[in-house]
Amino acid sequence: MSGFVIARDHPSLPGHFPGRPVVPGVVVLDRVLDAVEAAHGPLGALRLPQVKFVRPLLPGQRAEVAIEPLADAGAASPRWRFRVERDGELLASGEVAAG
Template sequence: MQFAIPHDHPSLPGHFPGRPVVPGVVVLDRVIEAIEARHGPLGAMRLPQVKFVQPLLPGEVADIAIEPGAPEGGADRWRFCVTRDGAPIAAGEVVRA
């Protein structure tokens, strides 16, 4: 799944004025949307591991790759990687509670 956050997104004005950066929570929201599009609503969930390694700027196109992980205590688990032009932006895990 690809996404881009437009320059007029409401989260941007207060997030580094003059050189806005897409907040990590907005990136994670797109990851959750991608998982839910394939697997239905997650309901309660945990993100036991998330690492951001590069910023995403408004208007840049990012790709989300999702793969199932080993279930944890019977709960569904997914690993994700968000990239821009093949370079990692964020990676982590989502576990349905």
């Protein structure tokens, strides 16, 4: 698992949402892609064919990214399943595909 925290002064937060900032999904997904590339090296273009957000991540909260290869990950276009959790609670899940 790979952990991350989005600082309260992150440039994506103003306006998302005023008075109660929530980490944008695209920022969370960027950390997912970082975790895949940290584990498997640079992969070039990546796709996210399936993503589901279940709960919000707030600035300053620590989240963990878990990735696991799918059965066909040895193919020319490997794929991984991911989960983003905070204290064991699911925040987001989905798939990442190379190519």
